[in-house]
Amino acid sequence: MFATPLLFRSIFRYPLLVVLSVLLGFSGALFNGIGTILLIPVLLELLDQGGEFQRSLPPILQRFTDLFSGLPEIYQLPAMGGSIILMIVLKNLSSYLSSMTSGTLNRKLSTSMRKDGIKLLLSVDLDYYCKTRIGDIVNSINNEVNRTTSAIRNLIKLATLLMMISTFLLILVLTSWELTLISVVTLSVVVSLNQFVVKRSKTYGRKLSEYAGKYTSRIFEVISGIRLVKSTANEETEYDIIENYITQREKVEFQSQLLFAAIGPFNEVANIVALMAIATLGRLAFSEQLEYFSSVLLTYLVVLFRMMPFVGQLNTTRSNLANTSASVEIVKAFLDRSDKPFMPQGHREYTRLQKGIHFKNISFTYPDNDKQVLKSVDMFLPKGKTLALVGASGAGKSTLADLLPRFYDPTEGAIELDGVDLKTFNIQSYRRNLGIVSQDTFLFNASVEQNLRYGRPDATHEELLDAIRRANAHEFIDRLPDGLDTLIGDRGVLLSGGQRQRLAIARALLQDPDILILDEATSALDTISERLVQSAIEELSRERTTLIIAHRLSTIHKADQIAVMENGKVIERGTHIELMRKSGAYARLHAMQFSEQLDRGDNGTAQLPSNVQKTIVKSSYELRSGLNNMLGPLTLAGDALDVGNEREELLEAAYESAMHLLTVVKQLEDDITTLSQPDSGISSSEQAARRIGQAFSAIPKISTIKSHSP
Secondary structure (H helix, E strand, O other): OHHHHHHHHHHHHOHHHHHHHHHHHHHHHHHHHHHHHHHHHHHHHHOOOHHHHHHHHHHHHHHHOOOOOOHHHHHHHHHHHHHHHHHHHHHHHHHHHHHEEEEHHHHHHHHHHHHHHHHHHHOOOOOHHHHHOOHHHHHHHHHHHHHHHHHHHHHHHHHHHHHHHHHHHHHHHOHHEEEHHHHHHHHHHHHHHHHHHHHHHHHHHHHHHHHHHHHHHHHHHHHOHHHHHHHHOHHHHHHHHHHHHHHHHHHHHHHHHHHHHHHHHHHHHHHHHHHHHHHHHHHOOOHHHHHHHHHHHHHHHHHHHHHHHHHHHHHHHHHHHOOOHHHHHHHHHOOOOOOOOHHHHHOEEOOOOOEEEEEEEEEEOOOOOOOOOEEEOOOOOOOOEEEEEOOOOOHHHHHHHHOOOOOOOOEEEEEEEEOOEEHHHHHHHHHHHHHEOOOOOOOOOOHHHHHOOOOOOOOOOOHHHHHHOOOOOHHHHHOOOOOHEEEEOHHOOOOOHHHHHHHHHHHHHOOOOOEEEEEEEOOOOOOOHHHHHHHHHHHHOOOOOEEOOOOOOOHOOOOEEEEEEOEEEEEEEOOOOHHHHHHHHHHHHHHHHHOOOOOOOOOOOEEEHHHHHHHHHHHHHHHHHHHHHHHHHHHHHHHHHHHHHHHHHHHHHHHHHHHHHHHHHHHHHHHHHHOOOOOOOHHHHHHHHHHHHHHHHHHHHHHHHHHHHH
């Protein structure tokens, strides 16, 4: 019925408090029982029936009254009365201490469960968050933990009540086993009737947990997506959904309240009927011993009256326990580590990269998914160099980048750092030397300085200012109302996209990572912001081992390696110039991206206006003339300079690039002359756009190469 292993495991985390609660509960039951036994002879003595009572009392109960027989008769009654008062005081003192002890235990259990939950959430893999709603997590760690600790409190109370009832039952059996047998049969009917209440309580408890989870999850989703809600004018729709959850939960709570409110009156009526039945059946059973029966019945009824409230509390506690059973199951499932993904922890401390990173024949499939996202990827990223990943959405770029910080592990192959498997390193020591700047920058609802220091809290103020300057963030921070102390709102909502990115870069600079991952860090920015952020990224990437996921190819022309990915495989790899010469997938992506920047016609395809065509023809002539003038001096320089091989290689590369550009321009002219041919299979304007892209992408490289030569 209940997740008892969780309850008992939680309870015995604090054995001293548990034992103390049990002992105090037992002491309270014992003092209560003794006080009840002593109360009976005092009442009979006051009714002048003490002698008959003494003769009819069972021998084991007479021992309590014999304790006072040694006193003078005049003092026996006051002594017994004082003892009764003392027993009641001790019983209530035990109950008070038991309540305080169980309350302390309850608070500690609640705290420990929340700590376990937080620790689990911080150690579990990202795959868990991909499959679990944040609202359900928050509901589990708040509402359901509270209800679970309530279940534990009720469990301890149940044990205490059982001890009290057992003590009274023992007294009843010793008083009259015949009446006790009749009582058990009669009261079992009351217990059976209460079983219906217990079942209904469990049903209501499950519904309460269900609606609480739905309500919390929806609230979190609405708050997180409040911009979408408002931009689509769905405030009323969301209100109706949440209102329905609130109404349904209130309805279940009302039904549960009706049920619990009925338990007390029902048990009272049932108990009175049971007592009358016991008295009636007892009189029939002792019809030949009425004188003896009157004394026994008085004793029995007094003890039974003292016990019946505890029976009522027992039924109420059982109902409460049933009501919280669903929460116990939810928390048990939440804290269960056996069905959650955890990253295996290595023991080797990470220091600094010496040679490079080897993606060694890596394949990867997401958990619970049959589709292979990466297929035998094999690349080497040397220390201090930059590797850029490009390709269409779904090609596997972000997945490969997620393997580097060990958000996931490859299903086949391995990532090796200086020839050592990444899995052998301690995750925390490795990730502290890792910097990640992504498109979706996360900032806390705190001050600018607190966000910047998150990766390295012990940085000096001078180091902080230096990181801000190198990230091109000093100007806008100085303009903020409180400078570094300015609160930037939830996820940095009070800042622009470019400002958030520059803060993320400054945070990474302050952290001084050995390995850097840039995940489309400029793809969502405007041109001006992109230039500022790109400049900061170049500063951040300098002399670091960097993995870049790029959408805008213009940002990776200077990368040491560019890998083109398609369907989880690397289909091309090389520098920008090498890939452009191949006129393969990278060149097509480059031309396509350039063509997207042209004016678009009514049908949405790239088109070239007639005036642009004339300009292109004229420009091509000027380009040809200029390039012819450049080739001569380059050739003479190559012949005249008596220097090392490196300079000769640079000049040779410049010469080859210029020749390539001439070929592209010639092809551009040919494409433009075919604008009137509609049957070519692809629009001539698109061909022209692609050639323009190739031409203009090649020009910067020529300038770059020439700038390196003396």
